[in-house]
Amino acid sequence: MGYEQLWLDYTRKVSCKEAEGISYICVKIQDAKQDALIANSVKELQEAFLGMAGSRLTLRQECGQDAGAVQAGNADGHSICLAFREGMKAEAYHLFGEKGDIVIEASDSRGILYGTFDLIRQVQMENSLHTLDRFKAPAMPMRMLNHWDNMDGSIERGYSGESFFFEKNEIIVNDRTRDYARLAASVGINAVVINNVNVKDAATWLITDRYLDKVRELSEVFAEYGIRLYMSLNYAAPMELGQLDSADPLSDEVRDWWHKRMETVFGRIPNLGGFLIKADSEGRPGPFTYGRTHADGANMLADAAAPYGGIIIWRCFVYNCMQDWRDYRTDRARSGYDNFIGQDGMFRDNVILQIKNGPMDFQVREPVHPLLGGLTKTNQMLEVQIAQEYTGQQRHLCYLIPMFKQILQFRTYAREEEDTVMDIVSGRTFGQHNCGMAAVANTGNDDNWTGHDMAAANWYGFGRLSFEPELSAEEIAREWIRVTYGNDEQVEETLMFLLMSSWPAYESYTSPLGIGWMVTPDNHYGPSVDGYEYSRWGTYHRADHWGIGVDRSHEGTGYALLYREPNASVYDDREKCPDELLLFFHHIPYTWKLRSGKTVIQHIYDSHFEGVEAVDEMAEQFEKLQGKLPDKAYRRMAGRFMEQKEHAREWRDQINAYFYRKSGIIDEKGRKIY
Numbered sequence: 001m002g003y004e005q006l007w008l009d010y011t012r013k014v015s016c017k018e019a020e021g022i023s024y025i026c027v028k029i030q031d032a033k034q035d036a037l038i039a040n041s042v043k044e045l046q047e048a049f050l051g052m053a054g055s056r057l058t059l060r061q062e063c064g065q066d067a068g069a070v071q072a073g074n075a076d077g078h079s080i081c082l083a084f085r086e087g088m089k090a091e092a093y094h095l096f097g098e099k100g101d102i103v104i105e106a107s108d109s110r111g112i113l114y115g116t117f118d119l120i121r122q123v124q125m126e127n128s129l130h131t132l133d134r135f136k137a138p139a140m141p142m143r144m145l146n147h148w149d150n151m152d153g154s155i156e157r158g159y160s161g162e163s164f165f166f167e168k169n170e171i172i173v174n175d176r177t178r179d180y181a182r183l184a185a186s187v188g189i190n191a192v193v194i195n196n197v198n199v200k201d202a203a204t205w206l207i208t209d210r211y212l213d214k215v216r217e218l219s220e221v222f223a224e225y226g227i228r229l230y231m232s233l234n235y236a237a238p239m240e241l242g243q244l245d246s247a248d249p250l251s252d253e254v255r256d257w258w259h260k261r262m263e264t265v266f267g268r269i270p271n272l273g274g275f276l277i278k279a280d281s282e283g284r285p286g287p288f289t290y291g292r293t294h295a296d297g298a299n300m301l302a303d304a305a306a307p308y309g310g311i312i313i314w315r316c317f318v319y320n321c322m323q324d325w326r327d328y329r330t331d332r333a334r335s336g337y338d339n340f341i342g343q344d345g346m347f348r349d350n351v352i353l354q355i356k357n358g359p360m361d362f363q364v365r366e367p368v369h370p371l372l373g374g375l376t377k378t379n380q381m382l383e384v385q386i387a388q389e390y391t392g393q394q395r396h397l398c399y400l401i402p403m404f405k406q407i408l409q410f411r412t413y414a415r416e417e418e419d420t421v422m423d424i425v426s427g428r429t430f431g432q433h434n435c436g437m438a439a440v441a442n443t444g445n446d447d448n449w450t451g452h453d454m455a456a457a458n459w460y461g462f463g464r465l466s467f468e469p470e471l472s473a474e475e476i477a478r479e480w481i482r483v484t485y486g487n488d489e490q491v492e493e494t495l496m497f498l499l500m501s502s503w504p505a506y507e508s509y510t511s512p513l514g515i516g517w518m519v520t521p522d523n524h525y526g527p528s529v530d531g532y533e534y535s536r537w538g539t540y541h542r543a544d545h546w547g548i549g550v551d552r553s554h555e556g557t558g559y560a561l562l563y564r565e566p567n568a569s570v571y572d573d574r575e576k577c578p579d580e581l582l583l584f585f586h587h588i589p590y591t592w593k594l595r596s597g598k599t600v601i602q603h604i605y606d607s608h609f610e611g612v613e614a615v616d617e618m619a620e621q622f623e624k625l626q627g628k629l630p631d632k633a634y635r636r637m638a639g640r641f642m643e644q645k646e647h648a649r650e651w652r653d654q655i656n657a658y659f660y661r662k663s664g665i666i667d668e669k670g671r672k673i674y
């Protein structure tokens with residue numbers, strides 16, 4: 001086993017007297033032996049307590065009829081008691097200490113599993129167990145990872161090796177599959193899409209006999225950790241697999257084809273949650289070809305999946321990727337909204353629209369997508385990306401949870417109260433039960449799973465955040481550090497500093513004031529200011545000699561007005577628009593004074609110098625951890641920080657040179673600009 005166990009590494013010893021005093025597990029659950037989740041909870045507790053605290057926990061399947069019999073301290077030591085309690089919410093748990101014993105109560109076995117992993121975290125953090133009293137219920141029903149893994153083993157936008165689900169067009173099920181499921185479940189993930197949303201070639205065949213047995217095997221491993229398996233679908237499957245001559249959602253033949261397919265697929269895979277679909281986007285087929293709407297397409301699939309409780313997740317990432325850069329009226333930022341808002345309320349109850357956090361594409365800074373809170377009668381799910389496609393590709397450190405927190409806290413004004421993105425995706429705003437969050441995954445078959453060791457904080461953090469969105473980014477970071485690297489204060493403080501400085505630093509030395517892009521086309525790594533400026537992708541900065549930015553106000557593309565008030569008026573007015581989004585919404589002269597008091601051009605220069613200084617400081621602080629982190633991890637990270645330092649300079653110098661040459665305005669601090 002060459003790969004690492006990350007935050008579930010039970011070989012790391014802890015100093016926790018209370019854990020040492022525990023000697024057995026008592027399962028007060030009927031038929032627990034048949035329940036794989038309970039069995040796995042027990043196994044996890046036994047391995048964790050033995051490895052970390054040296055206590056060997058024996059299993060007592062049914063001790064005593066009531067909790068009292070177990071809880072009264074026992075001559076042969078204390079226990080961990082697992083029990084069901086009626087009246088608790090699905091997946092919720094209560095973890096508490098009672099006279100030296102520990103109790104995990106839940107309404108279902110997922111709750112027991114989540115409580116188990118929480119207890120293990122408490123041991124890892126060396127917290128007192130006797131005084132525990134943690135009542136937790138996940139805020140949102142769907143907590144999902146989307147893997148963009150292809151069946152040949154490559155990963156679209158993957159930065160940590162190859163797929164561990166697929167190799168040479170075959171499905172892999174092995175120990176690593178189980179460890180993946182354990183890691184995901186331990187932070188509360190309960191749904192996983194195994195294949196890329198761009199479904200082509202062999203992946204189209206995942207829903208056929210060729211693969212169903214193996215998909216089932218994979219799904220069974222997931223099921224034992226409470227994770228539902230989902231697949232991405234090829235909308236044109238009836239043509240590619242069924243030899244029909246269309247995929248028209250209103251054709252009887254096509255509907256029949258899907259009904260039969262769903263019957264087979266759900267019949268063969270009991271733990272199938274449903275499907276994710278990218279349609280009419282970036283060359284993928286969809287209902288537009290037949291003059292039909294997204295609702296027609298999604299509902300047709302939803303009807304076919306409904307008898308089996310299946311969910312259809314339909315992505316809103318739909319835009320014209322054949323734009324003419326000369327055209328100032330078409331605005332990619334508008335397209336998601338314009339394509340879907342007219343169909344609000346037309347989707348079946350088992351359809352969820354999945355909406356990227358911003359209207360463009362996972363840039364380091366974007367406004368919140370106006371469909372979030374725009375749609376009021378449709379199930380909605382937020383899509384974020386922990387794969388760092390535009391934020392340093394897991395070579396640069398960029399802890400993204402602070403960004404996700406800002407998005408979740410954004411007030412949409414869809415109602416007078418409970419109107420934040422967090423409220424919407426938790427189902428509070430519109431009373432929805434099919435909702436939640438999905439993240440484009442950042443894992444691969446690298447030994448450390450995520451390329452950069454610290455990128456694991458984004459995986460861990462996404463899970464924890466989707467379970468408990470009230471946690472702060474700092475709390476999650478601290479927790480990740482302690483469960484991964486132990487409780488040394490210097491390690492904790494230094495890694496905290498690195499994580500918390502990383503997103504602001506990355507933003508500073510890359511693209512300024514919300515403009516985004518400026519990356520090398522296709523691979524999206526490194527600076528290329530004009531790389532996308534004259535392309536078909538709709539991603540322009542419109543810089544000239546006088547200024548920069550895209551006019552999305554009422555005088556421009558009108559995008560700013562897609563928000564509810566007061567957001568619309570704030571974004572529409574360059575005087576009121578927040579600095580960090582100014583160039584997203586407005587074309588602004590370089591000499592314009594920002595609310596910070598600096599001119600736009602001086603801000604560009606300053607932030608790029610400061611960004612590099614911040615990275616230098618991060619690298620310097622990191623070096624002090626030599627000898628304090630596991631050797632391998634230290635060396636891997638040291639290499640990445642070296643690259644980040646160099647690469648941040650490249651960003652700084654290219655951006656500053658570009659704007660100096662365009663504007664002809666000198667840096668008032670007289671620093672070197674090329």
Ligand code: GCW
Pocket residue numbers: 148156157197198278317361362389
């Ligand atoms: O971010 C862009 C990526 C594509 C991706 C697409 C999407 C899977 O560059 O690689 O395709 O978004 O989200 O569908």
